[in-house]
Amino acid sequence: MDPVVVIDFETTGLSPDMGDRATEIAAVLIRDGRIVDQYQSLMNAGVRIPSFIEHLTGISNAMVREAPPASRVMAEVADFVGDYPLVAHNASFDRKFWDAELARIGRRTPQAFACSMLVSRRVLPQAPNHKLGTLVEYAGLPVTGRYHRAQADAEMAAHLTLYLERALMARFGLTEVKHDLLGRIQRTAKTQLESCIARYGGSAAVSG
Structure with a gap:
């Protein structure tokens, strides 16, 4: 696979359109x-974390009060990502934030973003x-930490992305994905995976 960056956010809620923040x-x-390589940071956006989100993630209001400002963190992570394409599990959520x-x-x-959840529905x-x-x-992948913490979830989604890549290569004889x-x-519809690969051109197309 060409270099990609897998990202994961923890947030105060479901939508930035409703005032939720990372x-x-x-x-x-x-x-x-x-x-x-990896980048990880808590960030302080000046927004209170609801108690049920604290319970879900283990990220407390006290923790984010001591964290660097969201503006600094986002500048740093944008520099880290650069021009690499992105992957996330349930990418529609992470892309919004x-x-x-x-x-x-x-x-x-x-x-562009790719969604490891949507890809896994087709491949698995x-x-x-x-x-x-x-x-x-x-898939027997490593559990790298607590679920609903950004670093652990991003690492596990990265291992899943690599697993999906290997599964596609083995099943369709691709040299890379x-x-x-x-x-x-x-x-692509789940039932159309083989025709999707064929339309894409097989191993000759995915290596160019």
């Missing part, structure tokens, strides 16, 4: 089939469900 972000760089938090500091990144339809924890257990192919797969 409380933590992690970014994991994958290159040459392995994790090679990625765009909203970067917009607050006057930055944006144009790269036999899994019990496609939550990150279920897929980690199903480009980020663009993941994007096509996530937009």
Whole structure:
């Protein structure tokens, strides 16, 4: 796979459109089939964390009060990500916060997102469900920490992305899997995976 960055946010709620803000972000760089670098930080956006979110994530209001400002963290993580394409598990959620938090500091990144949850639904339809924890257990991937903490979730999503890459290579005889192919797969019906790969051009296309 070409280099990609897997990201994960923890937040105060479900939508930046409702005033919710990020409380933590992690970014994991994958290159040459392995994790090679990481960024992680709590961030202080000046917004109170509801008690049920504190219970879910273990991130308290006291913790974020001591964290660096969200503006500094987002500038740092944007520099870390650079122009690499992005992956997230349930990417529609993370993309909303990625765009909203970067917009607050006057930055944006144009790269595409791929969703490891949507890709796994096509590649692993036999899994019990496609939550990150279920897929980690199903595939025998390492549990790298507490679920609903950004670094652990990003690391596990990175291991899942590599697993999906290997599964696609083994099943379809691909020499590598480009980020663009993941994007096509996530937009394809589960029953059309083989034709999606064929339309993409097989191993010759995904290596160019």
